Amino acid sequence: MKNINFKAIKGETRQGASSFVMVMFFTMLLGIIMVGFISIMLSNIMSSTNYDLSQSAYDSSLAGIEDAKIMLLKFNNCAAHSSPSLADCERINNVLKASKSGEDCNVVGKALGRIDVNDNDIYETPIQSTYSGTGGTSNKAKDFANSLDQAYTCVKVDTSVDEYLGTITKDSDFKVIPLRTKFTSSNTDESPVKYIEISWFNNEDLQKARQQYNHTSANNALAGSLNKRLGGNVTTRFTSDPTYASSLQIGLFQSAVGGYTISSFEKSINTSTNRGLMVLRPYESGNSQTQTVIPNTATTSGFAASAISGSEDWGQNLQAQNSPAEIHCSNTTDPNTFATQEFACRAIIELPTAIGTRSTWGGSSLVAGRPAADIMRYITLSSVYENIDTSFSIKMYGNANGKNCTFDVNTGKGTNCEIKQFAGVQSRVDSTGRANDLFRRVEARVELIDVNYPFPKYALSTYCEGENCNGDEGKVIKNYWVSSNCFTLINGDNRGCGADLSKNQNFIGNATAGF
Numbered sequence: 003m004k005n006i007n008f009k010a011i012k013g014e015t016r017q018g019a020s021s022f023v024m025v026m027f028f029t030m031l032l033g034i035i036m037v038g039f040i041s042i043m044l045s046n047i048m049s050s051t052n053y054d055l056s057q058s059a060y061d062s063s064l065a066g067i068e069d070a071k072i073m074l075l076k077f078n079n080c081a082a083h084s085s086p087s088l089a090d091c092e093r094i095n096n097v098l099k100a101s102k103s104g105e106d107c108n109v110v111g112k113a114l115g116r117i118d119v120n121d122n123d124i125y126e127t128p129i130q131s132t133y134s135g136t137g138g139t140s141n142k143a144k145d146f147a148n149s150l151d152q153a154y155t156c157v158k159v160d161t162s163v164d165e166y167l168g169t170i171t172k173d174s175d176f177k178v179i180p181l182r183t184k185f186t187s188s189n190t191d192e193s194p195v196k197y198i199e200i201s202w203f204n205n206e207d208l209q210k211a212r213q214q215y216n217h218t219s220a221n222n223a224l225a226g227s228l229n230k231r232l233g234g235n236v237t238t239r240f241t242s243d244p245t246y247a248s249s250l251q252i253g254l255f256q257s258a259v260g261g262y263t264i265s266s267f268e269k270s271i272n273t274s275t276n277r278g279l280m281v282l283r284p285y286e287s288g289n290s291q292t293q294t295v296i297p298n299t300a301t302t303s304g305f306a307a308s309a310i311s312g313s314e315d316w317g318q319n320l321q322a323q324n325s326p327a328e329i330h331c332s333n334t335t336d337p338n339t340f341a342t343q344e345f346a347c348r349a350i351i352e353l354p355t356a357i358g359t360r361s362t363w364g365g366s367s368l369v370a371g372r373p374a375a376d377i378m379r380y381i382t383l384s385s386v387y388e389n390i391d392t393s394f395s396i397k398m399y400g401n402a403n404g405k406n407c408t409f410d411v412n413t414g415k416g417t418n419c420e421i422k423q424f425a426g427v428q429s430r431v432d433s434t435g436r437a438n439d440l441f442r443r444v445e446a447r448v449e450l451i452d453v454n455y456p457f458p459k460y461a462l463s464t465y466c467e468g469e470n471c472n473g474d475e476g477k478v479i480k481n482y483w484v485s486s487n488c489f490t491l492i493n494g495d496n497r498g499c500g501a502d503l504s505k506n507q508n509f510i511g512n513a514t515a516g517f
Contacts, residue, residue, distance in 0.1 A: 062435025278305025
């Protein structure tokens with residue numbers, strides 16, 4: 003009988019088990035690695051798909067906004083010109099002027115005649131990619147786009163808004179904005195607006211300014227930027243800061259109910275005027291915003307004080323208060339500033355009554371204290387000394403419940419005041435788009451008028467070329483004065499600034515260079 007060596011068999015068996023365990027271990031390790039790679043791939047695919055869906059839903063929202071622009075363009079054409087299709091104009095006007103037009107998701111479809119004006123069901127407008135192929139060939143891009151199932155589901159349009167939003171940029175630094183509260187008005191309609199509130203410079207403007215100047219700390223001043231007053235004497239306590247709120251120049255021109263004459267724009271009678279111009283200069287008052295109220299007075303503040311009163315031949319009673327109005331603004335370097343408020347600066351300005359003619363009431367002389375016409379009241383807005391983007395907001399206030407609207411100069415609080423809506427100036431479009439089951443919502447402001455008036459940047463220009471530049475060609479000789487503490491003209495005489503009128507001293511001998 004043959005002897006069996008169990009010890010040898012046992013040893014060989016153990017060696018095979020070790021190999022088996024090693025193979026199992028590496029197989030599991032490779033499986034884990036493969037699962038990890040597959041998970042990353044699936045995650046990237048899902049992220050890419052979600053991005054495509056999100057972008058497609060965003061594009062659908064923009065398509066809704068573009069259709070709203072078409073509707074608003076037709077609305078403006080109907081208001082300004084005789085349309086060949088009166089039925090279309092009547093339908094658009096009725097839809098947009100309905101009491102709940104700003105809550106109707108189908109306002110665009112109804113105004114453009116796609117949906118019956120009395121249909122209150124909810125509809126969506128599909129968006130389909132088109133492709134003109136040849137020979138019956140398929141297009142994968144077209145098939146993919148159509149598979150996203152795009153549509154805009156709801157577009158709401160408000161043609162009357164509580165505030166006007168805009169941005170002053172280097173390429174568009176002058177705005178002309180109507181203070182209009184009705185779609186259709188005449189020169190016999192009184193303007194209900196008594197105050198305007200202007201706010202400017204938000205966190206987005208601050209970040210753009212820092213990127214533009216490679217500026218990480220507001221304490222690192224750059225030359226040639228806006229002067230920011232920190233306090234103390236106005237001639238000594240200024241610092242340059244390119245990331246601080248810019249100064250704004252705001253102007254007013256208006257007409258009285260019933261019309262105006264050219265001479266009415268040359269007068270300022272007591273607190274009434276048809277035009278004025280002020281510079282709003284930021285003044286840092288701390289981290290929290292302190293509201294500045296600028297009352298309309300004859301000699302100290304507001305549009306009436308800034309308007310020259312006299313005739314075009316510079317006659318008697320000529321005076322103007324042209325000192326910048328200091329607006330208390332928040333500290334833009336504090337991280338909590340924009341966490342509690344949208345804008346760094348805020349000012350409320352009282353509007354003056356207009357100057358009209360007695361011709362409307364049976365006379366011919368100019369009369370102060372007339373109400374301004376709603377159809378003819380504008381403000382102009384521009385940024386001075388600064389080339390950074392400046393976002394701004396304008397609100398209008400008037401009497402509430404028949405009671406007189408007033409703002410307290412010390413506290414900044416309003417009494418019996420309510421917001422008056424802009425009508426036919428700017429529209430708010432709220433569009434919701436869809437791609438498959440993913441939705442995106444976009445809000446946009448659409449201008450109903452052209453507020454970017456091409457205002458000249460200078461009154462005089464010169465040019466010279468070649469050898470003529472060495473001669474007198476292109477030269478301008480101008481006398482001027484610089485004052486550190488006075489911006490006032492008295493009776494057309496400049497001796498009122500830095501001089502002793504009792505001694506008949508001339509201004510130029512006593513003025514010192516200021517800011």
